[in-house]
Amino acid sequence: MIDPTRQDEIRKSIELFYFSYRAFTAQPDQILEQRGLGRVHHRILYFVGRNPDITVNGLLKILSVSKQALNTPLRQLIGMKLVSIRPALHDARFKQLHLTADGEKLEAQLTGTQISHLAAVFGKTGRNAEVEWQKVVREIADIDG
């Protein structure tokens, strides 16, 4: 059992986590809405941008969604010429994805709001807070390194 007072402290953290994540996604969500897109589209753009030549299956694993759930938004992005898809040279079964110039623009706009947001926060809270915050989120996500 955890001390009740301690539990209340941690509940504060839980609430802040929730509200912070919501605030963090609010701006890109708004931009996406104007284009009739959703958060999934942003995630696709983000991870394709960060992992050029990623395969469809690789993207599925990162996003932890079914291929059917990925199919529609991915096709939309390809149709809008924001993402391109082409067979891999070494094995044509694999299709590789990457952002087009327009896709890079939109991705930069969407993630740009979040980068500015975080940069402003870290600027205010300081270097030490940034480093410690990273340690904690990395630990929550259970990622080594």
Added chain:
Amino acid sequence: MIDPTRQDEIRKSIELFYFSYRAFTAQPDQILEQRGLGRVHHRILYFVGRNPDITVNGLLKILSVSKQALNTPLRQLIGMKLVSIRPALHDARFKQLHLTADGEKLEAQLTGTQISHLAAVFGKTGRNAEVEWQKVVREIADIDG
């Protein structure tokens, strides 16, 4: 413009934020699924538990959802006798919500997994990291104090 190297650093933080939030909600999501409930139900249970006698409108504002979106899950919780609803004494137009004994049990179970998760993380990263992490998420959420 922000320095590209700096941008990449912050992108790391963005990814960690995303993966950590996903990992953080995974356990309660699993428990909820077994009961045919979703994340909204957890949020309702959480905030009703934290704010006894909260009104329906108060809950709407905290959750930032429409009353139609709240209606179904809230009715389900009331039907399952996890949440009770009754007119306020001072003004019978207002309905006040609170958790039943069963509701408290489930809420404790759901949030309990998250409390344990965070307690373990903070135990590992230390007091300083906890304090600094809180400062950052509070700033991201744009909450004073």
Added chain:
DNA sequence: GCGTCGGGTCAATCATATTGACATTATATT
């Protein structure tokens, strides 16, 4: 009694997600 307020519901629509099944194309195996 009348206007207003908090709350509840219905309808129509749209989006999203899920499972299962099946098709296609390309590579690997024998």
Added chain:
DNA sequence: AATATAATGTCAATATGATTGACCCGACGC
């Protein structure tokens, strides 16, 4: 060459969820 397997794509059926708009009720203030 025939066959099995891998990566991807798609269709169908279903379920869920959210949104907007409209409308209703009961309770309160005046």
